[in-house]
Amino acid sequence: MGNAIKNLWASLQIFFSNFNARYGRVFNWVLIVLVAGILLYLFVRSALAGRRGRKSLSPLRTRTADRAVTEHAAETLAAALRCPTITGREEEMLAVGRVLRENYPRAARALDWATLPGGSILLRWQGDDPSQKPVLFCAHLDVVPGGEGWTVCEPFDGVRQDGRIYGRGATDCKGVIIAQMEAIEGLLEQGFRPKRDIYFAYGCDEETGGEVGARAIASRMEQMGLNFDLVMDEGGFIRETALSHGGSYTAAYIGMGEKRRCEYRLTATCPGGHSSQPGKKTVLVVLSEAICRIDAAQPRHRMIPIVRRHLEAAMSTYPYHKRMVAANSLLLKLIGGRVFRDDPYVSALIRSTVVPTRVDGGFTADHVLPSTATALLNARLLPGDKPETVLDELRSLLADLPVQVELVTEGEESFITSEDQPMYGQLCRVLEELYPRLQLVPTLVTGAEDARHYSNLSDCILRFSPLTLGPRGGGSDHGGNEFLSEQSLGLAAEFYQAFFKKL
Ligand SMILES: [Zn+2]
Incomplete structure (x- = not known):
C-alpha cells in the first residue's frame, strides 16, 4: 500500500511538471484547484447524503403489538399454514377459506364472500358512501412447494415456536391475508364501517403467473366497470438489513412499479x-x-427516476465509496454498474x-x-x-x-405509480404515524406480482405489505424455515386497521 501511494505521488509529480513545462504555471494551478474542487464537491455531497435516514428505526424495536390480537392472528396463521396450498390444489385453497370463516365470524357475516374457480376468494366490504371509488387489496393463497432446508419443522406443520410462526407461506403470503382479516374482524367488533367499498382478492395461482386467479378476477371486475383509487398488493416490505459495513438498517420499501x-x-x-x-x-x-x-x-446499467429515488432514500445503507457514486449522477452513470455489481438487489434495479x-x-x-x-x-x-x-x-x-x-x-409492462397519488400520500402518513422514525423508500419491484393483472383498473398500484422482515421479523424467499415473527404479524394487523380507517 505504501509503495502504491509513493508511485502514485511520483506519477502525479511527473504529470504536473510536464504540464507545467508545456502550458505554464498559472494553467497548472488552475487545473490543480479544479481537480481539488471537484473531489471536495464529491466528498461533501456523499457525506451529506449519508446523513439522510440514518436514524431509521425498526417497528419491532419501537412498538409492541396488542397481545390478544397477536395471539389470535398467530394461531390462525399456524392453522392456515397447515393447508398445503401448493398452486393447483383447489381443495387446500377451500380449506384455508374455511379456516378464515371459522376464525373471523364477523367478517364472514358482514362481507360479501365469493369463492371462485381454482379456490380464489373475493371479498367486498361495503362502504357507506357509494360516490367514492373503491379500493382493492390483493394477496395470494397459493404457495411454492415445501422444498429443502427445513430444520425447525416440516414445511406444512404450521408450528409456533419462540415467538415465530413457521411454515411455507408464512411471509409469502398468508401472513398478509391473516393480518388483513384480523384488522377487519377487530374493526367490525368496534362497530366500524368503511367510507368506501374495500375489496380483497386472494388469488389461487400467483406463483405460476395468476392466470386462473388474479387475471380472471381482474377481467370480471373490468366487466363490472370497477375502477379503484388504490390497488395494493405484496411486493415491498419493511425490511431489516444487516449492513456490510456494520450495524443494521430498516426501511419500508414501497413498490411503485415492477420489472x-x-x-x-x-x-x-x-x-x-x-x-x-x-x-x-x-x-x-x-x-x-x-x-x-x-x-x-x-x-448496460441505466438509471430510471424511481430507482434514483430509491438510491437517495437508502443512501445511508451503503459503504462510503458506493454512497459517493450513488450521490453523484455522473459517477452513477459512468461506473454505477461496476460499483454495485456485488449487490444483487441494487444491481437488479439499475439494469x-x-x-x-x-x-x-x-x-x-x-x-x-x-x-x-x-x-x-x-x-x-x-x-x-x-x-x-x-x-x-x-x-x-x-x-x-x-x-x-x-x-x-x-x-x-407495468406503469410507475406517481408519488403524487393521494393514496400513496395516505399510506406514507399512516406509516409515519405508526413508526415515526422509519425511512420510507419508493422503489421498483424486481419480481412479478398479481398486481400487474389489475393495471387497467387503477392509476395507483402500490406493492407493499406491512410485514417487518429480516433476521428477527421473518422471511426465507421460497427457501427452508420460512417464518414470520408474531410481533411482525400483530403489527401488520394494526397497520391495516389504521389504514382501513383512513381510506
Ligand atoms: Zn407472493
Whole structure:
C-alpha cells in the first residue's frame, strides 16, 4: 500500500511538471484547484447524503403489538399454514377459506364472500358512501412447494415456536391475508364501517403467473366497470438489513412499479452421433458458449427516476465509496454498474437482467451426442426496455453460432405509480404515524406480482405489505424455515386497521 501511494505521488509529480513545462504555471494551478474542487464537491455531497435516514428505526424495536390480537392472528396463521396450498390444489385453497370463516365470524357475516374457480376468494366490504371509488387489496393463497432446508419443522406443520410462526407461506403470503382479516374482524367488533367499498382478492395461482386467479378476477371486475383509487398488493416490505459495513438498517420499501418478465428460448442444433467421434462442434458445447456470451454481455446499467429515488432514500445503507457514486449522477452513470455489481438487489434495479434458469439436452445414454439442446432464459426488463429489442440483441450476439433464439413469454409492462397519488400520500402518513422514525423508500419491484393483472383498473398500484422482515421479523424467499415473527404479524394487523380507517 505504501509503495502504491509513493508511485502514485511520483506519477502525479511527473504529470504536473510536464504540464507545467508545456502550458505554464498559472494553467497548472488552475487545473490543480479544479481537480481539488471537484473531489471536495464529491466528498461533501456523499457525506451529506449519508446523513439522510440514518436514524431509521425498526417497528419491532419501537412498538409492541396488542397481545390478544397477536395471539389470535398467530394461531390462525399456524392453522392456515397447515393447508398445503401448493398452486393447483383447489381443495387446500377451500380449506384455508374455511379456516378464515371459522376464525373471523364477523367478517364472514358482514362481507360479501365469493369463492371462485381454482379456490380464489373475493371479498367486498361495503362502504357507506357509494360516490367514492373503491379500493382493492390483493394477496395470494397459493404457495411454492415445501422444498429443502427445513430444520425447525416440516414445511406444512404450521408450528409456533419462540415467538415465530413457521411454515411455507408464512411471509409469502398468508401472513398478509391473516393480518388483513384480523384488522377487519377487530374493526367490525368496534362497530366500524368503511367510507368506501374495500375489496380483497386472494388469488389461487400467483406463483405460476395468476392466470386462473388474479387475471380472471381482474377481467370480471373490468366487466363490472370497477375502477379503484388504490390497488395494493405484496411486493415491498419493511425490511431489516444487516449492513456490510456494520450495524443494521430498516426501511419500508414501497413498490411503485415492477420489472417486466419475459422468457427466451435458445435452441442449439448440431449433428448428433457417437461420442467416440465428436465433430468439430457439439451441441452442448455450442449451447454453453451461447450462455457464457449472454452472461458476459449483460444489458448496460441505466438509471430510471424511481430507482434514483430509491438510491437517495437508502443512501445511508451503503459503504462510503458506493454512497459517493450513488450521490453523484455522473459517477452513477459512468461506473454505477461496476460499483454495485456485488449487490444483487441494487444491481437488479439499475439494469435489465437476462439469466438462464433451465437447460435441457442429451439422452439417457452416456455415449450419444444429442443433436439439439435448449436453454430457457428468464429476463426482467426495466421499464422502457422492449422484449423485441432484447431479442434482436441476443440474436446478433449469437449470429455466428447454430443457435436459434425465440421470445416465448412476454409479460405486460407495468406503469410507475406517481408519488403524487393521494393514496400513496395516505399510506406514507399512516406509516409515519405508526413508526415515526422509519425511512420510507419508493422503489421498483424486481419480481412479478398479481398486481400487474389489475393495471387497467387503477392509476395507483402500490406493492407493499406491512410485514417487518429480516433476521428477527421473518422471511426465507421460497427457501427452508420460512417464518414470520408474531410481533411482525400483530403489527401488520394494526397497520391495516389504521389504514382501513383512513381510506
Ligand atoms: Zn407472493
